[in-house]
Amino acid sequence: MLLPILLCLALLCASAVAAVLAGRSDRTALLAGAGGCAVSCALGAAAAAAALADGTKSSLRARWPLPVGEVHVALDSLSSFFLLCVFVVSGLAAVYGAGYLRASIGRRRLAPALFFFNLLVASMAVVAIARDGILFLVAWEVMTLASFFLVTFENEREEVRRAGMTYLIASQIGVVFLFVLFAMLARSSGTYDFDRLGAAGLADTAFVLALAGFGTKAGFWPAHVWLPDAHPAAPSPVSALMSGVMIKMGIYGLLRTLTFLGPPPEWWGAALIVVGAVSGVAGVLHALAQHDLKRLLAYHSVENIGIIALGVGVGLLGQSRGNAAVAFLGYAGALLHVANHGLFKGLLFQGAGSVFHGTGTRDIESLGGLYRRMPVTATTFLAGSIAICGLPPLNGFVSEWLIYLGAFRGGAALPGGWGAWTLAAIPALALIGGLAAACFVKAFGVVFLGEPRTAAAANAHESGGAMRAPMVAGALLCLTIGLWPAAAVRLVAPAASLLANLPGAIPDVGPLGALTRVGAVLLALVLLLALLRRALLRGRDVSVGATWGCGYAAPGPRMQYTASSFAQPILALFAPVIHSRVDAKGPDGYFPAQARYEEHVGDMAGERLLVPATRRVVRALSRVHAIQQGRLQLYLVYIAATLVVLLVWQLVGSGR
Amino acid sequence: MAAALLLHLALLLLAPPLMLGVIGKTKAAFAGRQGPPLLQTYRDIAKLARKGAVYSRTTTWIFRAGPLVALAAVLCAGLVLPLASGASPLGFTGDVVAFAYLFGLARFFTMAAALDTGSSFEGMGASREAAFSALAEPALFLSMTILCVPAGSPTFSDAFRSLPWPAWGFAHPTYLAAALSLFAVLLAENSRIPVDDPATHLELTMIHEVMVLDHGGPDLAFVLYGSAVKLFVIGALLTHVLLPVPAAGGWRGAALLGGGEIALAALVGVVESVMARLRLPRVPQFLVGAAVLSAMGLAALVYRGAP
Numbered sequence: 001m002l003l004p005i006l007l008c009l010a011l012l013c014a015s016a017v018a019a020v021l022a023g024r025s026d027r028t029a030l031l032a033g034a035g036g037c038a039v040s041c042a043l044g045a046a047a048a049a050a051a052l053a054d055g056t057k058s059s060l061r062a063r064w065p066l067p068v069g070e071v072h073v074a075l076d077s078l079s080s081f082f083l084l085c086v087f088v089v090s091g092l093a094a095v096y097g098a099g100y101l102r103a104s105i106g107r108r109r110l111a112p113a114l115f116f117f118n119l120l121v122a123s124m125a126v127v128a129i130a131r132d133g134i135l136f137l138v139a140w141e142v143m144t145l146a147s148f149f150l151v152t153f154e155n156e157r158e159e160v161r162r163a164g165m166t167y168l169i170a171s172q173i174g175v176v177f178l179f180v181l182f183a184m185l186a187r188s189s190g191t192y193d194f195d196r197l198g199a200a201g202l203a204d205t206a207f208v209l210a211l212a213g214f215g216t217k218a219g220f221w222p223a224h225v226w227l228p229d230a231h232p233a234a235p236s237p238v239s240a241l242m243s244g245v246m247i248k249m250g251i252y253g254l255l256r257t258l259t260f261l262g263p264p265p266e267w268w269g270a271a272l273i274v275v276g277a278v279s280g281v282a283g284v285l286h287a288l289a290q291h292d293l294k295r296l297l298a299y300h301s302v303e304n305i306g307i308i309a310l311g312v313g314v315g316l317l318g319q320s321r322g323n324a325a326v327a328f329l330g331y332a333g334a335l336l337h338v339a340n341h342g343l344f345k346g347l348l349f350q351g352a353g354s355v356f357h358g359t360g361t362r363d364i365e366s367l368g369g370l371y372r373r374m375p376v377t378a379t380t381f382l383a384g385s386i387a388i389c390g391l392p393p394l395n396g397f398v399s400e401w402l403i404y405l406g407a408f409r410g411g412a413a414l415p416g417g418w419g420a421w422t423l424a425a426i427p428a429l430a431l432i433g434g435l436a437a438a439c440f441v442k443a444f445g446v447v448f449l450g451e452p453r454t455a456a457a458a459n460a461h462e463s464g465g466a467m468r469a470p471m472v473a474g475a476l477l478c479l480t481i482g483l484w485p486a487a488a489v490r491l492v493a494p495a496a497s498l499l500a501n502l503p504g505a506i507p508d509v510g511p512l513g514a515l516t517r518v519g520a521v522l523l524a525l526v527l528l529l530a531l532l533r534r535a536l537l538r539g540r541d542v543s544v545g546a547t548w549g550c551g552y553a554a555p556g557p558r559m560q561y562t563a564s565s566f567a568q569p570i571l572a573l574f575a576p577v578i579h580s581r582v583d584a585k586g587p588d589g590y591f592p593a594q595a596r597y598e599e600h601v602g603d604m605a606g607e608r609l610l611v612p613a614t615r616r617v618v619r620a621l622s623r624v625h626a627i628q629q630g631r632l633q634l635y636l637v638y639i640a641a642t643l644v645v646l647l648v649w650q651l652v653g654s655g656r
Numbered sequence: 657m658a659a660a661l662l663l664h665l666a667l668l669l670l671a672p673p674l675m676l677g678v679i680g681k682t683k684a685a686f687a688g689r690q691g692p693p694l695l696q697t698y699r700d701i702a703k704l705a706r707k708g709a710v711y712s713r714t715t716t717w718i719f720r721a722g723p724l725v726a727l728a729a730v731l732c733a734g735l736v737l738p739l740a741s742g743a744s745p746l747g748f749t750g751d752v753v754a755f756a757y758l759f760g761l762a763r764f765f766t767m768a769a770a771l772d773t774g775s776s777f778e779g780m781g782a783s784r785e786a787a788f789s790a791l792a793e794p795a796l797f798l799s800m801t802i803l804c805v806p807a808g809s810p811t812f813s814d815a816f817r818s819l820p821w822p823a824w825g826f827a828h829p830t831y832l833a834a835a836l837s838l839f840a841v842l843l844a845e846n847s848r849i850p851v852d853d854p855a856t857h858l859e860l861t862m863i864h865e866v867m868v869l870d871h872g873g874p875d876l877a878f879v880l881y882g883s884a885v886k887l888f889v890i891g892a893l894l895t896h897v898l899l900p901v902p903a904a905g906g907w908r909g910a911a912l913l914g915g916g917e918i919a920l921a922a923l924v925g926v927v928e929s930v931m932a933r934l935r936l937p938r939v940p941q942f943l944v945g946a947a948v949l950s951a952m953g954l955a956a957l958v959y960r961g962a963p
Contacts, residue, residue: 369774371716382718382768391761392754404753408810411801411958420958423801427951430756430797434790437764441786445771445779451714514748518732521746522758525728526721529878533724536874541708547773548712548870550859561771561779569787573940 002058002075004047005083005129009122011040016118019111026105033114034098037121041091044125048083051075052491059131069134069192073126077494078259081335082128082252084491088477089244089342090121092470096350097237099466100357113153113235120146120241127249133182133192140178140253144171147246150238151230163226163233170226174216178253181209185260194260203261207268210257211275218250220309221279222605224302228286231298232362236353239294243301244346248338251308255499263501264320270421272313277428280306282604284435285578288442288567289601293352293362296443297345300388303432304341307400308334310425314406317422319500321414325507326422327500328493329406332509335492335499337399340481344387344396347474351381354467355447358460364443364563369452373460376468378448383475385440387482390433393519395481398488404429405510435570442566451557483519486512564599571601579604661745663910668734671914672888673697673881675921682925697884704877712870714774722769723871723878729762730882734889740910742813742902752800752810755893756793759845762882763789770867777859781866784936788851788863791943792844798950799834799841803897805957812893813902821900831897833953838894840946842924844939846887849928851939891920 015036022029059074075083097117101110123146126139148171152164182192185206189198199206216223227247231239258264283302290296311334318326354377355370356362371378387394403425410422452458462468481488493506549555571580583598627638677694684691693699711719736751736758738744744751767785770778804810807818823831844851847864859866868879895901895916901909934942 369714371718386761386764389760389764390757391764392757397754397757401750401753401757405750405810408750408752408801408804409808412805412808417958420955423805423954423958426801427794427798427947430793431790433757433760434793437760437767438786438790441764441767441771441782445768445782449716449718449768449772450774450779510749514746514751515754517748518736518746518754518758521735522728522732522761525731526724529724529728533874533878536705537709540873543708543710544713545710546712547714547775549775550777550869555775557774559776560774561776561783566779566783566786569783569936570790573787573791 001047001051001054001056001080002060002073002129005044005051005075005125006060006073008040008044008047008087009125011036011043012118012122012125015040016115016122019114019118023111026110029111029114030098030101030105033111033118034094034101037094037114037118038091038098041087041094041121045084045087045091048080048087049491051080052077052084052494055494066134069132071135072132072193073129073135074131075129077498078252078255079128081492081495082248082338083125085248085339085342086121086124086128086245089346090124090241092346092474093237093241093244093350094121096240096353096467096470097235099464100235100237100353102464102466103357113150113238116146116149117238117241120150120246124245124249128252131194133186133194133197136194137175137178137182140175140249143246143249144168144175147238147242150242151234153235153238154233157233159229160233163229167226167230170216170223174213174223177209177213177216181206181213181257184209194256197260199261204265206257206261207264210254211271214250214253214257215275216250218247218254218308219279219302219305220275221282221302221306222609224279224283224305225603225606225610227301228290228295228298228603231301231349232292232294236294236349236356239297239353240346240349243298243349244342247301247305248342251305251312251334251338255312258316259499264316266317266320266418266421269313269315269317269320270418272309272316273421273425273428276306276309276311276313277424278306279303279309280428280432281435282306282577284432284439285570285574286601286603288435288439289571289578289580289599291364291563293355293364293443293447294349296364296439297348297352300348300436300439301341301345303436304337304345304388307403307429307432308337308341310334310429311337311399311403311406314403314410314422314425315496315500317414317418318406318410321418323410323413324500324502326406326410326413328496328502328507329402329409329509330422331499332489332492332496333399333402333406335495336402336481336488337396339488339492340387340395340399340478343474343477343481344384344394347380347384347471347478348388350467350471350474351377351384354463354471355460357463357467359456361454361456364446366454367447367452367457368450368557368560369448369457370460371448374448374462376462377471380471380475381448382444383478385444387478389437389440391437392515393479393482393522395478395485395488398482398485398515400429400433401515402489402509438567438570442563446561446563446566450560453557453560483516485515571599577604579607660741660743660906663906664735664739664741664745667739667910667913668731668885668888671917672884673701675887675891675917676884678918678921679925679928682922683929686926686929697880701877701881704872704880705874707873709873709875712773715772715870718765719769719772719870720875722765722772723868723875723882725765726762727878727882727885729758729765730886730889733758734885734892736812737889737892738812738816738896738902739892740901740907740913741905742817744812747811747813749809749811751812752804752815755812756796756800759886760789760793762886766867769871773870775870777862777866778869780860781863784863785867788844788939788943791940791947792841795837795943795947795950796841796845798947798954799837802830802834802950802953802957805954812896816896816902819897819900821903822898824898830953830957833949833956835894835897837946837950837953838890838897839923840942842887842890842894842920843927844943844946845890846883848924850931850934850942853933887921888917891917894920
């Protein structure tokens with residue numbers, strides 16, 4: 001089953017090169033790049049699904065010219081599952097991207113973007129199948145660089161360049177932890193081969209390094225700071241790809257590392273539950289404060305990564321206390337949420353891209369009333385919103401339900417007070433769910449419902465077929481998983497039991513058919529009530545009028561409730577936590593001339609934690625500045641001095 | 657089996673509007689009035705169902721879907737929760753989570769329908785509902801966790817079966833905490849005093865009522881019926897904590913549930929008669945207080961072992 005995947009990778013690279021060779025002809029480049037990507041993703045998804053279904057492991061080794069490591073790739077259930085996510089979400093994003101970039105034909109060279117897009121997909125696939133530390137890190141760095149060039153696609157804008165730099169710096173700081181991690185593991189086990197990698201006595205350090213390194217990519221709080229800048233800066237198909245699957249490679253890396261580290265001590269699970277709860281709540285609170293639709297979605301990625309971390313934490317605690325059912329439920333919920341988040345977040349970013357495409361703005365406050373103008377985008381965005389809030393009958397509910405189930409079971413069954421940790425996940429998930437619902441009612445309601453607030457919104461137009469099709473497909477996939485969770489859990493089960501270290505037998509998940517039943521009853525009731533209302537209204541007076549303005553005679557679209565006012569009660573409540581500053585001057589006197597209201601919500605982690613910390617490091621290192629004079633002669637002296645020192649050291653060393 | 661299903665459906669579909677009647681009568685008794693008849697809500701619903709409808713030209717299908725989805729979701733929650741016995745038509749392992757999230761779905765569509773009208777009043781109501789329900793959610797989950805942990809399963813039927821009798825005595829402070837917290841959630845979720853005043857006449861001060869300002873005719877009938885069902889279903893959850901309904905079972909269980917619900921409705925009426933509603937900035941303290949209460953109950957449960 002490895003061969004078709006490798007063929008897909010070859011096809012991806014070939015189409016990337018073809019896009020570059022097409023060079024000046026953007027139309028040909030688009031066809032070669034996006035078309036090739038879509039086709040190879042379809043093939044790859046089929047191959048990954050087949051590999052998941054038949055469950056055989058396969059591997060391939062080859063030498064390469066580097067002195068360390070080798071080309072060692074393999075497929076197991078965890079790799080196949082992540083490959084499936086990568087290929088499905090990337091395929092949809094590629095089709096969407098073809099439609100999205102068509103507007104830029106003739107205005108901008110598309111070949112580089114198409115090249116890096118395909119390279120990013122290919123590198124994520126290699127990350128998922130690599131079984132050698134060096135190969136893994138090479139693919140990881142290619143992934144980072146390819147996504148950096150995609151983020152900076154519109155590099156004539158200053159904020160895009162800034163966001164790109166932030167992303168690059170954060171990624172490189174993150175990868176330093178990974179270098180140390182793999183060097184340490186390789187030193188203790190004498191190889192970079194994943195099959196023989198282990199962490200005798202160093203497991204705790206390795207876990208912390210993996211949490212920091214992979215957590216930066218995944219966007220755990222407080223290492224998420226690059227995420228809300230990079231996602232809005234990137235073109236929408238790229239945001240869909242990065243948020244949908246690329247940050248999940250951080251989760252993959254963490255899970256893969258956990259398989260080397262042997263039986264986990266309890267505190268790892270507790271640590272992930274804390275990280276998950278903090279990321280989830282902080283992510284959704286910051287999302288509520290955003291006015292930029294894509295920035296809002298980016299913060300929701302932090303929230304969802306938090307939910308995934310809660311699932312992994314429950315799984316780890318179950319595993320360390322030897323409770324197979326709890327471990328399985330936690331891991332299965334986390335993995336299914338990885339897939340679900342890829343689907344609905346891809347869909348939502350594509351919807352945000354369509355809104356931008358149709359109106360030219362991402363500012364929520366200047367939109368409104370888009371439902372009539374963009375019905376397909378609006379309906380699919382609604383599906384994505386319900387799914388991301390974890391509400392039945394869509395897919396987000398299924399994965400959150402699995403994590404809840406694991407947390408409840410863990411609380412009842414895990415001895416020694418560790419059950420309390422899994423119980424802590426329950427109110428965290430509940431609060432995250434409630435706040436997420438508030439946030440998406442705000443985003444969906446203010447953007448798509450009501451009256452248009454500006455001319456741009458009033459003149460909005462629906463996107464083309466190539467952009468609509470992937471959104472519809474994504475929404476249908478969300479609904480399918482929501483209504484037929486048994487099939488989805490069957491896809492996740494092998495990978496979850498691999499993580500939970502369960503040989504063969506998959507524990508009873510609970511009655512997934514019951515979720516189907518509830519969903520079916522719910523839809524049937526809605527249908528029944530709709531028919532009832534139609535019967536009641538038959539022959540009666542149904543008229544259309546203006547919205548009731550409570551007696552006010554001249555309502556205008558600017559009087560509608562804004563996104564800021566909608567979020568204000570919650571933000572006021574959490575103001576100390578999210579570091580929001582209000583600068584307001586109310587109307588004054590009998591004939592008020594002007595009133596002003598400004599609210600700035602910074603990022604707590606960035607402003608209070610990372611910026612001061614960085615400043616301190618820079619200050620501490622400022623003494624080193626003295627040796628940097630920018631003169632060539634001086635640097636030649638340094639080189640010569642270093643050589644002399646090394647020679648002397650060598651001489652003295654050999655003389656002894 | 658069929659008889660149990662019929663009993664469940666009959667209770668769920670027919671009983672809820674009576675709760676609003678009982679609340680009205682209690683408040684009237686406190687005010688020294690005669691008050692509307694007990695069955696007034698049934699009449700209101702029947703009257704509204706016979707009317708035509710006016711839709712705002714701003715709205716889309718979301719506005720028309722709001723009352724339908726909200727009613728369907730709370731009815732579904734009522735099918736998940738055991739009523740007169742220890743079992744329910746749609747109950748399953750983990751149904752506690754589905755129960756809470758179905759209310760979330762109802763709320764999502766009610767708030768979206770409110771924003772669909774473009775009215776600033778309705779937007780304001782939706783905003784308050786969003787804030788307060790997000791805070792009520794942890795309180796609800798924490799108190800349900802208290803019920804589920806001793807049973808070892810997040811399932812209503814198991815949780816209710818393992819409840820001691822009487823669960824609310826001082827011998828079981830954790831259940832007392834859960835019951836008080838659930839009562840606070842019941843008041844908040846059903847927009848009763850001290851969180852919201854259902855009888856207020858000023859749009860600026862409303863929460864739930866202002867969200868449904870533009871609904872009329874059958875849609876308003878669905879909204880009214882839906883809020884009665886919601887009160888009944890959350891009331892049933894609280895009644896199960898306080899009274900041994902599953903042990904009685906069948907017709908006696910139904911009678912016990914009905915008695916509990918009526919007492920609860922009367923209690924809500926008493927609260928509404930003797931309290932003023934809280935200022936809006938105070939409401940979060942009320943809800944967070946409820947969450948903290950049940951969190952303390954849960955902590956006591958976890959660290960002292962099963963009750």
